[in-house]
Amino acid sequence: xxxxxxxxxxxxxxxxxxxxxxxxxxxxxxxxxxxxxxxxxxxxxxxxxxxxxxxxxxxxxxxxxxxxxxxxxxxxxxxxxxxxxxxxxxxxxxxxxxxxxxxxxxxxxxxxxxxxxxxxxxxxxxxxxxxxxxxxxxxxxxxxxxxxxxxxxxxxxxxxxxxxxxxxxxxxxxxxxxxxxxxxxxxxxxxxxxxxxxxxxxxxxxxxxxxxxxxxxxxxxxxxxxxxxxxxxxxxxxxxxxxxxxxxxxxxxxxxxxxxxxxxxxxxxxxxxxxxxxxxxxxxxxxxxxxxxxxxxxxxxxxxxxxxxxxxxxxxxxxxxxxxxxxxxxxxxxxxxxxxxxxxxxxxxxxxxxxxxxxxxxxxxxxx
Numbered sequence: 001x002x003x004x005x006x007x008x009x010x011x012x013x014x015x016x017x018x019x020x021x022x023x024x025x026x027x028x029x030x031x032x033x034x035x036x037x038x039x040x041x042x043x044x045x046x047x048x049x050x051x052x053x054x055x056x057x058x059x060x061x062x063x064x065x066x067x068x069x070x071x072x073x074x075x076x077x078x079x080x081x082x083x084x085x086x087x088x089x090x091x092x093x094x095x096x097x098x099x100x101x102x103x104x105x106x107x108x109x110x111x112x113x114x115x116x117x118x119x120x121x122x123x124x125x126x127x128x129x130x131x132x133x134x135x136x137x138x139x140x141x142x143x144x145x146x147x148x149x150x151x152x153x154x155x156x157x158x159x160x161x162x163x164x165x166x167x168x169x170x171x172x173x174x175x176x177x178x179x180x181x182x183x184x185x186x187x188x189x190x191x192x193x194x195x196x197x198x199x200x201x202x203x204x205x206x207x208x209x210x211x212x213x214x215x216x217x218x219x220x221x222x223x224x225x226x227x228x229x230x231x232x233x234x235x236x237x238x239x240x241x242x243x244x245x246x247x248x249x250x251x252x253x254x255x256x257x258x259x260x261x262x263x264x265x266x267x268x269x270x271x272x273x274x275x276x277x278x279x280x281x282x283x284x285x286x287x288x289x290x291x292x293x294x295x296x297x298x299x300x301x302x303x304x305x306x307x308x309x310x311x312x313x314x315x316x317x318x319x320x321x322x323x324x325x326x327x328x329x330x331x332x333x334x335x336x337x338x339x340x341x342x343x344x345x346x347x348x349x350x351x352x353x354x355x356x357x358x359x360x361x362x363x364x365x366x367x368x
Contacts, residue, residue, distance in 0.1 A: 001025060001036055003051065013051050017044050023064065028098035028115070029071040035101050035115075037064035043103055045115065055118035062107030068141040068148075069115070070100040070162070100162070102148050104136035110150045110158075112165055122165015124150070126158060155205045204228050210284040212291075214305060221291050221305070223284040229293050229301075231308055242303055244310045247295035283323065287330035294321035294335055300344065302330075315352065317342050 001022050002014045020039035027034045033054065037043040043057030043064055057064075100121065101113045108130040112121045126134050138151035146163040161167040206226035213220050214231075223229045227247040232239045284293040290311070291303040298321065299314035319337030326333050333344045343356035 015046070015051060015053075017053065018042060020063075024066045026067050026069060028069050030098060033098065033115070035067045035069065037067045037103055039063040041105075041107075043067060043101075043113075045101070045118065057101070057103060057111075057113050057118055059111055059113075059120050059123075060103065060105040060107050060109070062105045062135070064103050064105045065135075065137045066104045066139045068102050068139050069098045070102075070141050071097045071143050100141075102139050102141055102162070104139035104150055106135045106137075108134040108136060110136050110139060110148070110160060112148070112162060122162075124158075124160050124166060124168060126152065126156075126168070204230065210293075212284050212286045214286050215288065219305070221284055221286060223293055223295075227295060227297070229284060229291065229303065229308075231291070231305065240308045242301075242308050242310060246301060246303075246310065247293065247299065247314075248297045283321065285324055285326035285333075287326050287328055290330040292324065292326050292330065292333055294324045296320060298337075300324075300333065300335060312351075315344060318355075318357070 001018070003012045004010060005012045017036070018038040018040050019042075022036055022038045025034055025036045027048065032048055034046050034048050035043060035057075036046065037057070041060050041062060041064060043060070045054045045057070046052070047054055099115055101115050102110060103113070104110050108126060110124040112123075113119065114121055126136075133152065133154035135153040136150050137153050140149050141147075141162070142149065146161060148160040148162050150158045150160060152158070158168055204222065204224040204226060205228070206224045208222050208224045210223040211220060218235065219231050219233050221229065221231050228241055229246060230239050230241045283295070284291065286292075286305060289305040291305050291308075292300065293303070294300050294317065297314070298317050298319060300317060300321070301314050302311040303309065304311055317335055317337050319339035319342075321335050321337050323336040324333065325335075331346055335342045335344070339359075341358040343358065345353050345356075347353045
């Protein structure tokens with residue numbers, strides 16, 4: 001890591017504390033210290049003036065991608081005398097806080113550290129069985145608050161409560177600004193808390209290709225080319241994706257020739273730009289409290305609308321799907337693939353009866 005003084009900026013010194021890439025460097029609010037983290041799973045706190053190493057952050061088991069300091073709110077600098085009568089607005093300064101540091105890592109955790117003792121104050125984990133998409137790649141500490149926002153590789157934003165290390169909150173819309181800042185912080189690292197049941201600020205990283213409105217109009221379900229199926233509450237704005245291993249390839253964006261005319265407002269509400277017939281996309285459908293989707297992994301999956309928990313495993317379709325139709329009671333699904341029409345029905349004792357495959361070409365289909 002090289003340090004330059006300026007302007008004009010000239011090389012001052014360097015350190016070789018890391019054995020791999022340096023990913024992030026952040027100064028403390030008062031500028032007296034800086035924290036640097038890297039791909040060697042290490043973090044260091046450095047004296048800004050002398051360059052001396054003050055301490056090391058030990059605890060992560062993967063690349064550390066980001067770090068941030070706790071800080072107070074920006075406030076107006078009080079001016080006196082002639083300066084108080086100046087036309088220019090007063091300078092704004094940040095109170096020296098910097099008592100804690102937060103880091104985000106590829107080991108799927110976020111850790112809060114004491115910036116003086118370099119001890120772990122709390123660890124946040126995000127799933128009982130984390131996947132690579134749960135890697136934490138970014139983090140910020142909201143000024144004048146006990147709120148930390150962490151970004152995962154999936155694109156999820158988690159709101160973390162710094163006053164209660166390990167606690168994850170789950171709000172997409174802005175939270176009220178706290179009127180008073182808590183002053184009591186734990187001094188002993190608690191047992192990491194896993195909150196897999198909490199909804200996350202979860203959305204899409206790729207183009208949204210289908211949309212369906214839930215009965216009653218209280219929620220919408222969107223599907224996208226990044227294989228994500230997400231339910232959004234229209235009352236709170238919270239988003240919740242499929243819990244567990246869902247589709248492994250994009251939810252399809254069917255061509256106009258295979259789109260279904262669908263009279264129900266609860267299915268295929270998204271429309272394609274440039275489609276002269278205005279036919280809806282129906283690769284995701286809702287009937288009652290069941291969400292059904294088809295995707296480019298050549299499978300059909302059912303999900304509970306309320307919890308977004310998967311209802312059983314994937315149903316293979318034997319070809320690439322291009323359109324879906326679902327009966328109002330969710331007991332009959334018809335899927336158009338590049339090879340045939342596949343009719344799916346539940347068996348009396350549970351599961352599905354063997355699919356009925358209707359060979360031949362179809363430009364439009366309906367289960368009614």
